[in-house]
Amino acid sequence: xxxxxxxxxxxxxxxxxxxxxxxxxxxxxxxxxxxxxxxxxxxxxxxxxxxxxxxxxxxxxxxxxxxxxxxxxxxxxxxxxxxxxxxxxxxxxxxxxxxxxxxxxxxxxxxxxxxxxxxxxxxxxxxxxxxxxxxxxxxxxxxxxxxxxxxxxxxxxxxxxxxxxxxxxxxxxxxxxxxxxxxxxxxxxxxxxxxxxxxxxxxxxxxxxxxxxxxxxxxxxxxxxxxxxxxxxxxxxxxxxxxxxxxxxxxxxxxxxxxxxxxxxxxxxxxxxxxxxxx
Numbered sequence: 001x002x003x004x005x006x007x008x009x010x011x012x013x014x015x016x017x018x019x020x021x022x023x024x025x026x027x028x029x030x031x032x033x034x035x036x037x038x039x040x041x042x043x044x045x046x047x048x049x050x051x052x053x054x055x056x057x058x059x060x061x062x063x064x065x066x067x068x069x070x071x072x073x074x075x076x077x078x079x080x081x082x083x084x085x086x087x088x089x090x091x092x093x094x095x096x097x098x099x100x101x102x103x104x105x106x107x108x109x110x111x112x113x114x115x116x117x118x119x120x121x122x123x124x125x126x127x128x129x130x131x132x133x134x135x136x137x138x139x140x141x142x143x144x145x146x147x148x149x150x151x152x153x154x155x156x157x158x159x160x161x162x163x164x165x166x167x168x169x170x171x172x173x174x175x176x177x178x179x180x181x182x183x184x185x186x187x188x189x190x191x192x193x194x195x196x197x198x199x200x201x202x203x204x205x206x207x208x209x210x211x212x213x214x215x216x217x218x219x220x221x222x223x224x225x226x227x228x229x230x231x232x233x234x235x236x237x238x239x240x241x242x243x244x245x246x247x248x249x250x251x252x253x254x255x256x257x258x259x260x261x262x263x264x265x266x267x268x269x270x271x272x273x274x275x276x277x278x279x
Contacts, residue, residue: 053101
């Protein structure tokens, strides 16, 4: 029995095309030109960047979880000098201000290493006091700047939008309702009443004549109800004059005004002396 070998076709992997590095006039560029020159300082990547020596000191303090009011100067100065040494080889101008802070740290460190007398005078203060004050002020300013940076900014959080109107849009007038017409009409009527002319008519009314009229109504000697002696149809002026005539008759004791009880109807009759005079 012979062994039959069956050949198995192996699948070939699909050909992979390199991704284009860039596109020039719409055409993909897969290889860099041989005569392309890239200067060394064309691209720099900063993993940790600081805005100044105080920013670096604050970073080292927070990273080591150190109390700002009690800074251990020896390890902090060592870490700071290590960072400045690495920076000095790259950018000498940038490292100048960091070197100034390094000199200050070394001075503080040396002052703290010097022996002190047993009795410290009140005037002697901690050599780190000025550095702590500057660090606290810088931290406050940095926090305030972070809060301001969180506010919305143009071209970062939103874009300006320009709208150009190519054709004039027809103005749409508001609709007028029946209530609007009513309000407008009432406003016109109010203005008309304010400027209308009034005619004042003079009417002479005599109190003596009304006194005589009341006496004639009371000639029978019987009581007459108070309100029956007034003519309401004559208007307010005649009512006022009639009331004045009634008060004048009462003052001259020509009539008697009586009332049986409180809130009872008021009655009027001629006084006895007036009845005899008329008789």
